[in-house]
Amino acid sequence: MIGAGLSGLSCAAELAEGGARVFLAAKGMATTHWTHGGLDVAAPAGARTLRDGIATLAGARNHPYRTLATDAEASVAAHLARTATEGLEHAGSLDSPLVPIPTAIGSLRPAAILPAAQAAVLGSWAGERLLLVGFAGYRDAWAAYAARNLRHADWPGGPSEIRAADVELPELEQRHNIAPQVLARMFEDPAWRTKALSAISAAMPGDAWRIGMPAVLGLDAHAAVHAATERALGSRVFEIPSLPPSVPGMRLFEALRRRILGAAGRIQIGFDVVDVERTGNRVVAIHTEAASRTLRIAADAFVLASGGIGGAGIRAGHDGALTERVFGLPVSAPSRELWFSDDPLRPHPLEAAGIEVDANLTPRELENVRVIGSALAGMHYLDERCGDGVALASAHRAAVSLASNRAVAA
């Protein structure tokens, strides 16, 4: 497995659980630490549910969902079950309504499946009021700014009132590095948490508020921290992910990592593929960079989960040539003239750059390779909000295809 993002981790977990010997090599940590921790399965404009969104995208020219749509349901269910066994529960399904939820800067994005700590945002507001809590000195989330933007936002069915409270958390003024993971670890300390929660409680304007809070409510013990928070505040509380590093993403990475190690898989981060051994159209081994000679890793099959242009699995040279970094697979991409847009805030056309594959996710050139996740050609994952769904569906498709090969070989 080459890559440690959602697709690579998920595919490695499924293969290892099925009894395959899995070695996951990644050049560094991946996008889990940059993302919001929810599941963007498919939410193109106009979709009412994720299932709706999948159907729309499956009809789009060249979209990975054209072949993967049938795997979406099973792969999402498997992912939710897998993470739940590691203490990371989720709410929502492919048929839940896509509802607008607030971001850290007070814009709205559609969501239907969220981790339990974020899930309280999904329930109908029906006249309920929203209190955004920020922490004085924590620079990654400004409650007053988000509240101001949300009051001006078009939020159909939103809260009846939105307010912000900036809370002085105990001992924070003595700390000089208030990063999200630092706060998350502080929240895991029961003594400090009690003091922090009473400070938050004291800052609440009355008690009938649903509370949005920066996503820093614990790491490994986050479920207990979230429950304790709701208990202490007497309100439903949801986390709002803010700037990277993302605490919800760290929880997701950790849950899948534990799952892979638990199934006797191996994970090596910092292993950049620098060379590939091929025999005809089969890959025999990869070589990863090491302190002196490279490390040779031989395998029966290789899964490319190294990301697209955003995750640096695909690189654009100064001449505009696009290279897939590991196997040098041909990259399908819009031509150079189409890389420009009048609106800098629109998703870049290069997002759609990727590798063309058959229904088993095999690239034309290499028969024992599968390509999964955002290395696949044809999606605009930011606009279509489909990156996680394609990651999971392709991971599942690849795992099933490789497992059936093993069965045949056996």
Place this chain on the structure above:
Amino acid sequence: MTFHDAAARDFPPYSTDACIKCNVCTTVCPVARVTDDFPGPKYVGPQAQRFRGPGVGRDAPDHTVDLCSGCGICTRACPAGVLIAETNNRARAAIVSERGSSIRNRVISDTDLIARFGVPLAPLANIGLKNPISRWMGEKVLGVHRRGPLATFARRTFTSSWKRRAGATALPATPDPERTLVYFHGCAVNAFEPDLGRDAVEILERNGFSVIVPRQECCGLPFISNGLYDHARTKARRNLAVLAEFANAGYRIVGTSTSCTHALKAEYREMLDLADADAAAVADATWDICELLLDLHDRGDLDTHFAPVVEQLPYHPPCQLKSHGIGTPAMDLFALVPGLRAVDSDHDCCGAAGTYGLKAERWQIAHDVGAPLFDKVRAARTSGASRAACDSETCRWQIEQSTGVPTVHPVTILAESYRRADAAVGEPWRRIV
């Protein structure tokens, strides 16, 4: 390889241009996890780097870089390929060359000097190393923490035992680079753990190799970690002068310390700018002993007559091993020993980081970094483990010091298994060195 990659290879700080400020490095940094005084790899690395170097003032902007323990986890986690730890190490060296170094840091880095005094005085010196009063004085006078992990001196250095055995120290008359290995024992085996050197030689000889132990000095890594690059270069040049002769003749150099072997493989070039052909030849010829044994096994050449060693064994892969980029070969070797159930500690760093955990002002940080590991090792003892294993000496001493659980190099266990196999067939084991 892009121009950017190529430039960064010659001068790691160039790689900081690729930083996208995602802070992944800060989330994995063991030191930032336990102390607020260290703002994390991103701040002292790519952020501060813009203000360093010629033309932007002589003063380094951020002295907290000295809190970096040099474990290298940030570099391996970086999604953008920034050589963060290497950049920070150079930044520390720049501060040291501007402002000088403490006497303490010069002394604890000079392991050869320590050995020269310590070994002849071993019985007395060891009493001092164990005595709470002298350790307290060492902390007050020298700044070496009274609970810092220190090993005791051997009665006889490894090299003097080797001399007594009349072991080879030079190129053989008949070249045989296939079946002859050069052993780099490093300062720790020489002065503190000669038994580990014996175990290593025994295993290599059992697998059909002749072993040469040429004249050598400390690899210089303690000086590198303390920013004393000039001192380190002196050590490195002397070692290269000796080792290059073997490397250029096609001989492999094998070491039992993942720290020394990493210095030979990487730090001489990355930190000390020793980029000549000799340094490259030595780097390419250098192997960690477990890496070499596993390579033998992959080729079907390893003697696998291992007798059972029935125990559960907590194993901690040290940071320096991880920087080799060779995975955890010891785990694969342990799997060859019947009855042995090794469990990877799955913990980032023991905290010692060479000399870091010895320093009075760093001891608490080092201890907090390693605390979850110590808990795991203690829990293993509770469920029956009698010892732990780890490939790097200062990590072993840190684990022992903090848990009381004896901690050995992986090859010590393999040597034990081989000896038991010999005893089982009635062939008495001969002490070979």
